[in-house]
Amino acid sequence: MTIRNTNNDSPDQPTNHRPIPKVFFDDLTGAMMRHCISCEQDLLENQSPYFIEKAIKPHLGYQAYATIFEYAMCFKCMDTHKNKISKSSLANINQFFMEHVDVSRRQYLVAHELYDDLDLWMGHCLVTDKHVTAIGECQIYAQCLGDQLVMGDYPYMISSEALDAVVNLLSNETIDEFNKLKDELVGPPAFQDLLKDGPRVLL
Ligand SMILES: [Zn+2]
Structure with missing residues (x-):
């Protein structure tokens, strides 16, 4: 038996990096997302760390x-x-997540390097623990570097039900800021359509 050594395909790849799963790809192009929605830099070319946020309506989990x-x-x-984000909103959000998120479960995933089973990370709502098959709408979040998913604090999924609870914790000041942000980020119409119904949190 030989232990497979580092080959040229993955030179010194950190253990918590995995190829970005398709569910985080650009829906329109079917390829990886490339540009920061705000500064428009090329994220793949620049190797700048970035976040992906997607709101989806899952059918049969993430299969469709x-x-x-x-x-x-x-x-x-x-x-x-x-x-x-105003200080009071931020404090409220932090308090909410401290009360509702089972941090020890995430720590377990990291400690045991369970990076190959995505369902362990985003199968259940981070807040309500509902399984994705029982959720009408949710948001999924990832941290990435180049074409890799960086696992640890991310990825996770939050049901829209839980997000509504978070939005209710925001101060008017913060809601104004989110509205300004919405105007600033001239994205695809679908993006604006969703945001006009109320701010969503960049978590
Ligand atoms: Zn940017």
Whole structure:
């Protein structure tokens, strides 16, 4: 028996990196998302760390789904936007997640390096624990670097039911900021359509 050594295909690949799964691809092109929705830099070419957020209506779990909106945003732009969230909103959001998220379960996944079974990471709503097959609409989140998913705090899924609860915790000030952000990010019409119904949180 020989232990397979590092080959040229994966030179020093961190253990928590996996190829980005299709569910996080650009729905329109069927390829990986390429540009930051805010600064429009090429995320694949620049190797800048970024987040992907997608709102979908799952059917039979992730086997089939309709995409409501999707975007990728670099860390830098995400920071800038997060700084606009009021202190009270941020405190409320943190409190909400501390109360509802089973952090030890995520820590277990990391400790045991269970990076190959995506269902363990996003099969259930992070807040309500409902399985994706029992959810009408949800948002999924990923952290990426180039063409790789960076696993640890991400990926996760939050049902729209839980997101509505989060939105209710936001101050008017923060809701105004989200509305401004919505105007600023001239994305695909579907993106604006969804946001006009109320702010969604960049978590
Ligand atoms: Zn950016």
